[in-house]
Amino acid sequence: MTKKFADELVTKLQQSGWPATAVHGNKTQSERVSNLKAFAQGHSRVLVATDVLGRGLDIPEVTHVFVYDFHCSLQEYTHRIGRTARGLNGRGEAVVFFEYAPALPTLAKELTEYLEAMGQNVPEKLCCIAKEVASGTRTKEAWAGPGHDQAIPLAHPDEVGPWDAGGLRCWTMGEQDSYSDGWFVLCSGGHLRTHTGNGAWHLDDMKRLVVSFAGASYELQLHNRWKGKWQENFSSTACYRLAQEPSDGASLLYSALVGWVSASKASVARYKWTV
Numbered sequence: 001m002t003k004k005f006a007d008e009l010v011t012k013l014q015q016s017g018w019p020a021t022a023v024h025g026n027k028t029q030s031e032r033v034s035n036l037k038a039f040a041q042g043h044s045r046v047l048v049a050t051d052v053l054g055r056g057l058d059i060p061e062v063t064h065v066f067v068y069d070f071h072c073s074l075q076e077y078t079h080r081i082g083r084t085a086r087g088l089n090g091r092g093e094a095v096v097f098f099e100y101a102p103a104l105p106t107l108a109k110e111l112t113e114y115l116e117a118m119g120q121n122v123p124e125k126l127c128c129i130a131k132e133v134a135s136g137t138r139t140k141e142a143w144a145g146p147g148h149d150q151a152i153p154l155a156h157p158d159e160v161g162p163w164d165a166g167g168l169r170c171w172t173m174g175e176q177d178s179y180s181d182g183w184f185v186l187c188s189g190g191h192l193r194t195h196t197g198n199g200a201w202h203l204d205d206m207k208r209l210v211v212s213f214a215g216a217s218y219e220l221q222l223h224n225r226w227k228g229k230w231q232e233n234f235s236s237t238a239c240y241r242l243a244q245e246p247s248d249g250a251s252l253l254y255s256a257l258v259g260w261v262s263a264s265k266a267s268v269a270r271y272k273w274t275v
Helices: 003-015 029-040 074-086 107-117 124-135 157-163
Strands: 020-023 046-049 064-067 093-096 142-144 170-175 182-186 191-194 197-203 209-213 216-222 234-241 257-261 272-274
Touching: 003 020, 003 046, 020 029, 029 046, 064 074, 074 093, 074 107, 107 124, 157 182, 157 197, 182 197, 191 209, 216 257
Parallel strands: 020 046, 064 093
Antiparallel strands: 142 272, 170 182, 170 257, 182 191, 191 197, 197 209, 209 216, 216 234, 234 257
């Protein structure tokens, strides 16, 4: 869930007669404390929150938890629905909105197994998604982003080597010491999808990821493998401007690019699957 959507949802709830408030990263600390207090004291019946309140929230008598944007890891999912244990008599209801995302292909199977292990009923449609992924029905579909005419499948694990991030193929990136302002997706056959358009990628002899797009080529060094939580995964070791003419050669660009695996539904919603 994005911060903008959280505010829009609060507005819609209030217009429908539900006292609601939001807590997210664009709120000041005093606003967060005030809104949390209003919810804890019952002045606001609904609290809409982003990952800024992912853990450590201790408010008694929470009867219902709605997970609008299913997280990429079951650990985070467990923490979200665990708020229901603070309901009346230690019981509550958790309602989860699950939507298949191509960058998270195994999530349906993992959630199915988790619910079975916990003795919970597994929705038939969730089982259907897991079976389609296992049979290859879903993964045979092609990946296409806005503005991209040609549909190309996601890269396979054996293509990306150490850059395989548990089935994720979307990476967020930006200049060092700044917020992310771009993304790229690794597609099969060395094809690259980015926020600026099409590009190309390959692994060099040192297993560095070389991505080329928007007139530049970046050598990316992997620092941290994906382990189900946010962390800086790579940084650029070199950046070259691509030659416009054969005689131009390549000139070094002074740019420190960093990035990390994008694992939220909000990010992968930029893309869609087509047959």
